[in-house]
Amino acid sequence: MQLVLSWPIRLLVIGLLIWSIFVDGAGLWYRVINHYPLNPSTSVPGLPPSFNGWQLYIHKGLDLSGGTDLVYQMENMPAGQNPSDVQQRTIDVIQKRVNTLGVSDPQITPKGTNQIEVQLAGVPASKAQSVIGTTAQLVTTKWVPDSSVTSGPYPGYKPQITNLRSDMLSSADASLDQQGGQGWTVNLTFNSEGSSIFGQLTTQAYNACPGQGCPQNHITNWLDLTPQDVQNWNQNWQNLYKPYNQGGKLLTDPTISQPITGGQAQITGNFDSNSAKNLATLLNSGSLPVTLKPIQSTDVGATLGQDSIKQSLLAGVLGLILVIIFMIVLYRLPGLLASLALVCYAGLLLMVFKVFNVTVSLAGLTGFVLTVGMAVDANVLIFERFKEEMRAGRTISAAVDSAVRRAWPAIRDSNTATLITSVVLIFLGTGQVKGFAVVLALGVLASLISSIIITHNLLAIVLNFGWVRSGSMLGVQRGRSIS
Template identity: 35%
Template sequence: MLHFQKWKVILVGAIVLAGFIFAAPNLFPSSALQGLPSWVPHKQVNLGLDLQGGAHLLYRIDETELVDDWLDTIRGDVRETLRSNRIGYIDLEMNSADRSVSVRIRKPEDVDKAYSELRKLVAPVGNDVFGGFSGNDMDIAKSGDQITLTATEVGLNERISSAIQASIETIRRRVDAFGTTEPSIQREGRDRILVQVPGVSDVQRLKGLIGETGKLEFKLVDPSVNAAEIAMTKKVPPGDELLYSEDEPPIPYVLKDRVLVSGENLVDSQPGFDARNGEPVVNFRFDAAGAKRFGRATQDNVGLPFAIILDNKVISAPVIREPILGGSGQISGNFTVQEANDLSVLLRSGALPAKLSVIEERTVGASLGADSIDSGQKAAIAGMVLVVLFMFAAYGLFGAFANIALLVNVALIFAVLSLMGATLTLPGIAGIVLVIGIAVDANVLINERIREEIRAGKSPIAAVDSGYSRALIAIIDSNVTTLIAVLVLFWLGSGPVRGFAVTLTIGILASMFTAVTVTRMLVAAWLRWKRPKELPL
């Protein structure tokens, strides 16, 4: 146990050296690292919301809007199914209160055929092959000449889960474009999303960027009506709709219902400046299908105004001067540079499946974060000093070896956290403080075992060798059981609990390495050098 091959010594030395090198950037401010060469390690542990301040936002997805969109999709599917099978129908309606879509079949002899075809719209939720089947997304029933499709609770839950997941990905793209580091975006409960963004100062801008649905549409303006009169009388002609701009006061527009092109066909959007007047604009580009539709729409409507609509608000309504056949264009609307940048982020990140509303908002100030960091540092330093003093007082030189291993342990923790790009929170600091306390447990077991071997009359080398050999199983068992509990915390926990579990897991693994390898190597080197007749233990 006390003999180390040369390659093992080199490997352990390299790991310890790498730990100190990659942990070192955390001792300096970020500004001091920017001027260093690129090959020098720069990665630091990111500080969480509770340490550097930031925004804590809890959103709820609009279930009513989600259901209405779903029912509208079902109604469209019913219409398409009946038309493709040449089945006549009347009274195709949707009922939001009952979450249902009903249709009456014109001919009684077509009812069974229509029912059979519409049943194909019903889809299972889950996977019955692996035992995950939990029901169908819709129930279908017929009564006389009427067929009704009703959204089930199982289907609604699946719809909400999909919408939450899609919203999380969209929010993540938007927050990443905001320029912050390590945001925490996760699901909370059935229909909520928790967003924590450390280090952000402009919370209102962040809320605007996240909360906008981002639904982009291009529609023709109806030039045959007076929008101001329609806005006063509210008598919108059939096939038209009344929308307003975001100006103060809002400008009314009467638009054709039909969407020429939607944001689903958008592949890129970037802020820029108009070459003619230097005003900020948003340049956009469609995919092949969107470019074809946009080109056809502008070619057929030269000289007519068309509106660019975002979340049912008219951004601008320019006149089509000439066909736009390249699949790209620009959106102008008296934007500031920041507004143009935010709009391009919204369009580039994609639309949210439904509206999100803020139900809880907290802002953590940087001063509170500074106090937390200071308290955490004091706790960690006090804990380490007390552990070091105890080990040295209890075991003398062997305690000093354990203290060196403890220092290596802390360096390895910060090195791994830095390389992972992990976020350190207050519970994470608590995990590190706890690791400091338990990291020397293995050395306590080893040292007490060596004392027993000395009392049994063994020589110093034999006592040390036997102590490490016999304590190894107990060390592994105790750390593995703790590790299992910590992994369960990580698996079932979320947010701060996971941060605590991550630092504690890294600390346990590092303590096993330092106790079993580093201290043993130090003791073996000292024994070969001193060859003592008695152990100072």
């Protein structure tokens, strides 16, 4: 009797296998182990080409790829506000800034009520601190007469902070200077309230005084200029009136040649691409409600991660080989088919890691190795049921279908229990625990596909051939052909 499979199931199996191979590409393991970029445009000697340039990254966590571990102390807390609320707002701002770095799965966690820990994979400490730690308060000033000011860019004048606030900024974006300049600019767009105030300020500056060289014709933008800075202008102006990208606080100090009523402004200066984009990022993410003081900065090297990957993959490969040997010795042909399904399971799980941007940590690798053994549990249940059905005198087609049907409740319940535990750990756990739980949950789902769909259909296909219909091949009884 021929076993008839539905074509949708066959297409699903074939599609999953082809897709997993397509996504993984050529030379994946070699690139991962040796920390080569997974971009196929980066050639690696001795490796075959990838699939027309289509390769996705496996995002590795801090402990595998190296990166930065920062701890910040929150200072200058706003009076009368709940410290926990301020801490959460600070974390939200940091999250927005970190997202622009392209970091996969950054870990930003509170420590107590006045500290925040930031873990970023693949980002050096200097770059992380330049993006995270700046308060990024956009301050706009006008110049007012003050006889006590005897030096500075405009003797006899000092800056006065206006009521144009940083939270009135709608967006900031970096672009190449469109006016013929060689550098980059940061373009500002204010909301309706900010546009109105900015229009009033530029109108007042335009009408302030006639002639050239009048300081009151200037509207100046600063980054993190404080009232104390203004109060101590005579003593500190040399450090303050220095471009932001040179360590000062000055963004731009243009002469207003006409009122600006459109709610848009432009910051020009000696910006390169990185400094302009960093400033736009800081302004877009909003200002920090507190001052962040770095109290711990640790650069995590990738050497430990590389050793961990090699050891974990070695353990995974050895475990896979031992499981395959065990399955073939005990279950013969079905065990061989289950081993093929197990290899497919590994490919499917790696595909999921890359397609859904899963960050794999050392704990996640441990979970992956663990799920290799768990993936054969369902196959063992199915094969034992299959043996029982064959001994009861059923035909092969009936035995396969009955074995899967009778084993399914136990498979479903055991995997559901594991999934429930994983979900609890994902939502309540942190860091390494969460990474382990994510990989465990994905592994359980992938193992269900490999055992119920792939193994079942491989059995149904192979057992249509008469030469495999013997008890010795099926691990049931030696020498006897089975109908």
